[in-house]
Amino acid sequence: MFKVVTPKTEQEFDAYFHFRWEYLRQPWNFPPGSEKDEYEQVAEHRMIVDGQNQVVACGRVHMNTAEEAQIRHIAVHADHQRKGLGQMMLDALENVAREQGAIRAVTNSREGSIPFFTGCGFVVEREAPNELGLLKRQQMVKKLAITDALVLHPKWCQQLQQTWSDTIPITEHMGIKLHQYTGRTLETRASLNKNINVHGTMFAGSIFSLATLTGWGMLYLQLKERQLDGDIVLGDGDIHYHKPITMKPRAVCNIESLSGKYALLEKRKKSRFTIHVEILDDDKPVAEFKGVYYVLPPTAKEPT
Incomplete structure (x- = not known):
């Protein structure tokens, strides 16, 4: 039984780096320590262990920019190759990249690894600098798609995301995305990497914006459910912060927390x-x- 874990x-970490050295540096007679570089502290590390925790x-x-993730140092034990562990590791790293707001992933692949990455959706973009001064590599790129999200009424959800993008452009810069809508629960997510302050945590203003848009989005979708229309405006917003955000910003709104009178809108009030x-x-x-929103009935068109 294999599982992906994060060394903590x-x-x-000693076992993780030793494995990296053993498979990616020792074959070319590079000493222990050569497997590390200047990105270790800002990178996300993953390893797969077996039933004996080996x-x-x-x-x-690690993130190259707010939207581009660099995947490196994938290696699989010689006794466990061709068992899908390379794909398993790559999937885990791509999920981390998505959570940090990446929309594309790049990797500098050795010639022998190009077929593997090609089979996983990467395409060769250009030649990359040689590794260790002797191994030829190609830079390969893959567009990352959002996965593993249950979205009821995908057309409405797409319209909501497009409305945010068109009318509130800052949502694109903040990486705010609708992640899940079940009809009763709406979840949105934001990129920590795009909203991080000097303390390594999410800006309070970004948290407030994420919450405001989530409430707005829930009301938007509930109006769609009832075939109602109107202009949604925020009347008041109150937020209480308890702890900083250092990992994965998420906002969740449940239908039980929404109260108001839809009947007034049916009467165009x-x-x-x-x-x-x-x-x-x-x-x-x-x-x-806690947000207070007002829905204004559509303005009647002047007769022509």
């Missing part, structure tokens, strides 16, 4: 709604938002 303890594969990803949004850092609650 000194002992786990390392059988490794890999690393303004209606007031209150919505609660929970902000999480991965699975840890870090902030609570």
Whole structure:
């Protein structure tokens, strides 16, 4: 049984780096330590372990820019090659890249690894600098798509995302995306990498914007569910911060937290709604938002 884990303890990192050296540096007579570079502290590290907790594969990803992730150092134990562990490791690293806001991944592949990355959706873009001064490499690129999200009424959700992009361009710069909509729950996510302050945490203003848009989005989709229309405006917003966000910014809004009178809109009258949004850092609650929104009935068109 194999599983992907994140090295955390000194002992786990020692095993991880030793494995990297053994498979990626020792064959070319480079000493221990040569497997490390200046990106280790800002990178995300993953390894695959077997049932005895022994390392059988490794890999690393770090962000080159707010939208581009660099995947490096994928290696698989000689006794476990051709078992899908390379694909398993790459999938894990791509998921990390998506969570950090990347829309594309790049890797500098040795010639022998090009077929593997090609089979995983990468394409050769250009020649890359030689590794260790002697191994020829090609830079390969892959566009990252959002996966593993349940989206009810995908057309409405796409319209909502497009509305945010068209009318509130900052959502694109913040990396705010609709992640999941079940009809009862709306979850959005933002890129920490695009909203990080000097302390390595998410800007408070970005958290507020994420919460506000999530509440707005839930009301937008609920109007669609009821075949109603109107202009949604924020009347008031109150947020309480408990902890900083250092990992994965998420906002969740449940339908039970939404209250207001849809009947007024059916009579083409303004209606007031209150919505609660929970902000999480991965699975840890870090902030609570209460928003008051008004829905204004569409303005009647002048007769022609």
